[in-house]
Amino acid sequence: MIDVIKALDERIKLGWMISLARHKLVPVHKHSVWYYLGALLLFLFVIQAITGAMLLFYYKPAAETARQSIAEIMVEVPYGWLIRSVHHWASNLMIVLAFVHFFSTLLVKAYRRPRELTWLTGMVMLMLVLFFGYSGYTLPYDERSFFAFNVGTDMAAAVPVVGTYLMEFLRGGDIVGTNTLNRFFAFHVGVLPLALLAVIVVHVILVQLHGMSVPISVLKKAETEKREIPGKPMFPHFLWHDAVNCLLLFGGLVTLAMLIPSELGPEIDLLKPAPEGVKPDWFFLWVYQILKWMPTYVLSIEGEIAGIVGLIGAALVIVFAPFIDRRAQRNERSPLFTALGWLALLVFVVCSIIGYLS
Amino acid sequence: MARLCMRTILLIAVLAVVCVFIPGRFACAEEAPAVRTITVEEVKSEGDEGPEVITSEQVEAARTMTPERMYALLCLWALIILAIVLIRFQVRDDEKLYEEGYYSREIE
Numbered sequence: 279m280i281d282v283i284k285a286l287d288e289r290i291k292l293g294w295m296i297s298l299a300r301h302k303l304v305p306v307h308k309h310s311v312w313y314y315l316g317a318l319l320l321f322l323f324v325i326q327a328i329t330g331a332m333l334l335f336y337y338k339p340a341a342e343t344a345r346q347s348i349a350e351i352m353v354e355v356p357y358g359w360l361i362r363s364v365h366h367w368a369s370n371l372m373i374v375l376a377f378v379h380f381f382s383t384l385l386v387k388a389y390r391r392p393r394e395l396t397w398l399t400g401m402v403m404l405m406l407v408l409f410f411g412y413s414g415y416t417l418p419y420d421e422r423s424f425f426a427f428n429v430g431t432d433m434a435a436a437v438p439v440v441g442t443y444l445m446e447f448l449r450g451g452d453i454v455g456t457n458t459l460n461r462f463f464a465f466h467v468g469v470l471p472l473a474l475l476a477v478i479v480v481h482v483i484l485v486q487l488h489g490m491s492v493p494i495s496v497l498k499k500a501e502t503e504k505r506e507i508p509g510k511p512m513f514p515h516f517l518w519h520d521a522v523n524c525l526l527l528f529g530g531l532v533t534l535a536m537l538i539p540s541e542l543g544p545e546i547d548l549l550k551p552a553p554e555g556v557k558p559d560w561f562f563l564w565v566y567q568i569l570k571w572m573p574t575y576v577l578s579i580e581g582e583i584a585g586i587v588g589l590i591g592a593a594l595v596i597v598f599a600p601f602i603d604r605r606a607q608r609n610e611r612s613p614l615f616t617a618l619g620w621l622a623l624l625v626f627v628v629c630s631i632i633g634y635l636s
Numbered sequence: 637m638a639r640l641c642m643r644t645i646l647l648i649a650v651l652a653v654v655c656v657f658i659p660g661r662f663a664c665a666e667e668a669p670a671v672r673t674i675t676v677e678e679v680k681s682e683g684d685e686g687p688e689v690i691t692s693e694q695v696e697a698a699r700t701m702t703p704e705r706m707y708a709l710l711c712l713w714a715l716i717i718l719a720i721v722l723i724r725f726q727v728r729d730d731e732k733l734y735e736e737g738y739y740s741r742e743i744e
Contacts, residue, residue: 353694353697358698359698521723525716525719526720533709536701536709539698
């Protein structure tokens with residue numbers, strides 16, 4: 279092993295990377311647990327890329343063949359049911375961890391100077407991951423996917439000014455059909471992976487450049503006690519811990535995939551009316567529930583449009599938090615943004631639960 | 637210690653492959669049907685039937701947990717736990733090296 283490392287070092291100068299990792303210290307404090315989420319997300323992305331590529335060999339993206347090809351993957355392809363289920367559960371876990379990473383970063387104010395760009399790339403990644411989840415949900419082209427296509431693209435139509443254009447662009451025409459499936463397939467296997475990979479590279483470089491952010495409370499406490507915050511080298515300490523976390527996550531993922539394999543809904547029957555209570559996938563339930571609560575009109579504006587404008591506004595406040603939260607930029611406590619963060623988390627959790635139960 | 641760990645992990649990986657996949661049923665292990673000549677009529681009639689449609693019952697059957705799958709899952713967890721124990725040993729070793737100041741030295 280050591281010989282291999284030496285040989286690689288001679289050829290591609292591996293030494294500087296190891297040296298960098300050894301000298302890079304990760305702060306150790308009571309909130310250090312949140313530092314592990316990034317590596318777990320990266321691990322899930324790799325799993326998604328591998329299982330997605332495997333599914334790509336058998337999936338046929340056309341309205342007539344998509345559902346049948348998924349059934350073939352489940353029944354005829356060796357371990358096809360397992361690969362599809364791992365892909366399904368990894369996508370769900372990726373969204374869960376992306377949300378946890380987002381809320382933890384927001385609440386510990388990790389977006390403070392000089393990490394504004396890291397935060398912005400993280401927000402882009404969260405949106406890409408959500409769109410990834412939605413586009414993947416529609417690909418089986420069964421009854422559930424068909425209505426998800428309709429509900430999702432209808433929601434896009436409610437966006438002010440560009441709504442109709444956006445809906446037609448996503449659908450590839452006026453109605454949901456093969457064109458829509460082809461577009462979402464192109465997004466899912468072409469556009470989104472490339473975009474996400476590019477943003478991940480920038481995000482990881484920025485994280486390496488600036489190091490891990492230390493919460494304001496820990497900084498203040500260390501200042502008061504006049505001591506330095508202890509740190510441990512990234513390599514090998516944190517990498518070994520990451521390895522343990524990834525192993526546990528992998529075990530959990532395979533367990534979920536084996537105990538609750540992903541389903542395949544019935545075929546689309548265009549003559550059948552939409553079933554009652556059609557809902558989006560769990561990660562959009564909160565949006566669905568908020569829009570459901572909106573009255574028909576708000577100040578003579580259509581309720582759905584007002585709701586979407588409100589949600590976009592709230593999202594913009596969060597996205598641009600590093601530039602609005604001036605107190606955090608000065609490394610001072612900012613209770614207003616802490617309260618906003620907790621409120622956002624509360625709205626997300628409560629609305630999702632109500633949306634699921636209703 | 638690191639070399640020993642790597643070798644142990646490799647050994648475990650090989651054992652894992654043996655434990656998990658040997659009990660599984662392989663298509664290649666099944667007895668091949670006897671060779672016979674297919675008539676043109678048979679080929680034509682198969683072509684007329686179109687591709688075989690997989691039913692919802694078949695999909696549900698593919699999703700069902702079997703004792704073989706449960707065994708494979710338990711083997712996987714046993715391996716994960718073993719790997720974690722080995723990593724813990726490695727971490728302990730690294731902690732000692734760190735305290736001795738090994739990681740602050742430049743790489744030769």
